[in-house]
Amino acid sequence: MDFVEGLPNSFGKQVIFVVVDMLSKAAHFMALSHSYSAADVAQSFLDHVFKLHGFLDSITSDRDSIFISQFWQDLMAFEGVQVQLSTAYHPQTDGQPEIVNRCLETYLRCMCADSPSHWSKWLPLAKWWYNTTFHSSIQATPYEVVYGQLPPVDLPYLAGASKVELVDRSLVRREEMLKLIKFHMKRAQDRMKQMADRHRSERQFNIGDMVYVKLHPYRQISVAAKSNVKLSPKFYGPFQVLEQIGAVAYKIKLPAGSSIHDVFHVSQLKKHVGDAVTSASFPSSVEGDPLIKEPEAILDRMTVKKRGRAVTKVLVKWKHS
Numbered sequence: 001m002d003f004v005e006g007l008p009n010s011f012g013k014q015v016i017f018v019v020v021d022m023l024s025k026a027a028h029f030m031a032l033s034h035s036y037s038a039a040d041v042a043q044s045f046l047d048h049v050f051k052l053h054g055f056l057d058s059i060t061s062d063r064d065s066i067f068i069s070q071f072w073q074d075l076m077a078f079e080g081v082q083v084q085l086s087t088a089y090h091p092q093t094d095g096q097p098e099i100v101n102r103c104l105e106t107y108l109r110c111m112c113a114d115s116p117s118h119w120s121k122w123l124p125l126a127k128w129w130y131n132t133t134f135h136s137s138i139q140a141t142p143y144e145v146v147y148g149q150l151p152p153v154d155l156p157y158l159a160g161a162s163k164v165e166l167v168d169r170s171l172v173r174r175e176e177m178l179k180l181i182k183f184h185m186k187r188a189q190d191r192m193k194q195m196a197d198r199h200r201s202e203r204q205f206n207i208g209d210m211v212y213v214k215l216h217p218y219r220q221i222s223v224a225a226k227s228n229v230k231l232s233p234k235f236y237g238p239f240q241v242l243e244q245i246g247a248v249a250y251k252i253k254l255p256a257g258s259s260i261h262d263v264f265h266v267s268q269l270k271k272h273v274g275d276a277v278t279s280a281s282f283p284s285s286v287e288g289d290p291l292i293k294e295p296e297a298i299l300d301r302m303t304v305k306k307r308g309r310a311v312t313k314v315l316v317k318w319k320h321s
Helices: 038-053 070-078 091-111 116-131 142-147 165-198
Strands: 002-004 015-020 027-032 058-061 082-085 210-214 235-245 249-252 263-265 269-271 295-306 309-318
Touching: 002 091, 015 038, 015 091, 027 038, 027 116, 038 070, 070 082, 091 116, 091 165, 116 142, 210 249
Parallel strands: 058 082
Antiparallel strands: 002 015, 015 027, 210 235, 210 269, 235 249, 249 263, 295 309
């Protein structure tokens, strides 16, 4: 599940709610209005997805405020749906909806270039196009996987076949757009595959290897406390590999006093070569460090409007400030 944001207003809709089946690759596109709540998303899910497929076994999504809200978590828990949130710094966990989002945006860009405010009218056609397109990963169309039969044949239209001018003009434009969209989609898919393959590399470590760890010190200050966090090194270490967790994660021996999890994705590790240590040294403890933000007292409260809802803001007095 994911959202496509930043769209122009189209008959009161500004957002597309995307749901993709990981098995059949079938997709549902639902238009939403800002500002939407977890209840609005759940109702849209019931109206378009649940009535066709029922509740799902599991849902994979990013850490959007909707998906981590207590309402969404309780609703899915009571229905027996396992909620799987994407891993930090590893967006590939929710990669399928991200790819579908790009395909959908390319489709709408080609079909609505002249009238961007009409994109919501093209969503049903975009859904039909995507679900009846052959997917190389499943060697079939999502429509065929879901319904067990080939999709109906879309007969090409010959210009001038209809005596109604409006019908003729609309169908001719549809045929032109279909040819254009197929060309752009094929080129976009090839380009995305080339770009993704360019940045991929096979990494594998053995138990006992020394590796560097990529950290964000302005978030994980218990490992590396610096005053100039923007100019801090990207990699720290080296540290010893203690254990392999699954196929793409490793348990690392961090310094005593570190307050972060010791299991890292392979993309956040780099093998140490040679005897020289080039990274910054690690403090054994950062207790009392002035960079650690610890609240001391709440001085004031105020109610503000955020995304159409009333939320409470607090003024906090921090220790060591």
